[in-house]
Amino acid sequence: MSSRQSQNGGDHSNIIQSGGDISLTEHIVNNNGLSYSEVKDLFMMLFRDNFFEMRGQAMETVAQRAEEVTVKFLTKMQERAPDGFSSANDPAVQRALVTAQTEYACSGSKELGDVLVDILVDRAESTAGSLEAIVLSEALTAAPKLTSGQISALTVSLAMRHTNFYEWNKPETVYQGLASAIFDAAGALGSENVSYAHMSYVGVGSSNISEWNPFATFPVMYPGAFTHGFHADEIHADIKEFEKVFIPAWRDSTRLQCIFGTEKTLTNSIPSTNALFPHLDTFRLMMKQNLMTAEEVEQDLREHVPSLHHVFDAWKSSGLKSFDLSSVGYAIGQANWRRHWKDAPQLKIYLE
Numbered sequence: 001m002s003s004r005q006s007q008n009g010g011d012h013s014n015i016i017q018s019g020g021d022i023s024l025t026e027h028i029v030n031n032n033g034l035s036y037s038e039v040k041d042l043f044m045m046l047f048r049d050n051f052f053e054m055r056g057q058a059m060e061t062v063a064q065r066a067e068e069v070t071v072k073f074l075t076k077m078q079e080r081a082p083d084g085f086s087s088a089n090d091p092a093v094q095r096a097l098v099t100a101q102t103e104y105a106c107s108g109s110k111e112l113g114d115v116l117v118d119i120l121v122d123r124a125e126s127t128a129g130s131l132e133a134i135v136l137s138e139a140l141t142a143a144p145k146l147t148s149g150q151i152s153a154l155t156v157s158l159a160m161r162h163t164n165f166y167e168w169n170k171p172e173t174v175y176q177g178l179a180s181a182i183f184d185a186a187g188a189l190g191s192e193n194v195s196y197a198h199m200s201y202v203g204v205g206s207s208n209i210s211e212w213n214p215f216a217t218f219p220v221m222y223p224g225a226f227t228h229g230f231h232a233d234e235i236h237a238d239i240k241e242f243e244k245v246f247i248p249a250w251r252d253s254t255r256l257q258c259i260f261g262t263e264k265t266l267t268n269s270i271p272s273t274n275a276l277f278p279h280l281d282t283f284r285l286m287m288k289q290n291l292m293t294a295e296e297v298e299q300d301l302r303e304h305v306p307s308l309h310h311v312f313d314a315w316k317s318s319g320l321k322s323f324d325l326s327s328v329g330y331a332i333g334q335a336n337w338r339r340h341w342k343d344a345p346q347l348k349i350y351l352e
Helices: 036-048 056-080 082-089 091-107 110-125 131-145 148-160 171-190 196-202 214-221 263-269 277-287 294-304 306-317 327-340
Strands: 205-207 246-248 256-258 323-325
Touching: 056 091, 056 110, 091 110, 091 131, 110 131, 110 148, 110 327, 131 327, 148 171, 148 196, 148 306, 148 323, 148 327, 171 294, 171 306, 171 327, 196 205, 196 323, 214 294, 214 306, 256 277, 263 277, 294 306, 323 327
Parallel strands: none
Antiparallel strands: 205 323, 246 256
């Protein structure tokens, strides 16, 4: 993770942060609870105390942006975690808020502001001193150093490489799932030259010698969706009696395939008391039989999910294929993903 402090001025580089010495301790929330307006006033006071005075339009712009991100934060806190206001007493949360206010005030990017707010709400909800809290605090300082395309790359990697959708048991489910989960979040991935070296510098991941190929890996992750099936005489003798476990193959109705489309579906469907349990390994072998090649998978996905052509191109032609996310990369990618897809998994799943 990067511990470097960034001075992000953008078009408003005359804005100066006060050396990282953030004034916190005098801003304590009443244990009896404050009203929305009182909390908002307190947080704006916190922001003003941590900036040198500016003049004219610059001050008005900064104040307006700081108030905007503060209102978004408080609104989301009310929606998602109304009890989270108690965390305003936590100096680390106050520091996190100042970071979000500062970065958005300097940038003015609505997209960055929304990502920062989501990260900030998660930070306010997390337990002080926990790994999640530490990661989220780092994410608040790292996200403003990334372009929109780089943030999109984090989300795409998180969704395709680091998330296993165990309910994707058949082709149509994969096609629909990829389109709905990734299209909006992919954003600017295909419209800019993403620098993965810079992303490594920021601390959101690292480039490796090995490459991850979704077209080669998807059949392993989702064998039910990417198998050609098998003939009845290819079924192992010890499981032939379990006829209901086999269905016509999705891609060739003259063949069969296991009804279990993913490893998770298999293990969740067969408890230890079930007659099928002793044959789990045999079913695994059958599920992996006659899988599609990487070339076949790529052609299939490009045909059925044309909206993600730019994503598939990025995997093949850019550093995305060899870029592995750090915990901070998970946090930023997940926050951006959640903005676009309400069913995005929670961050803690990736930190376990």
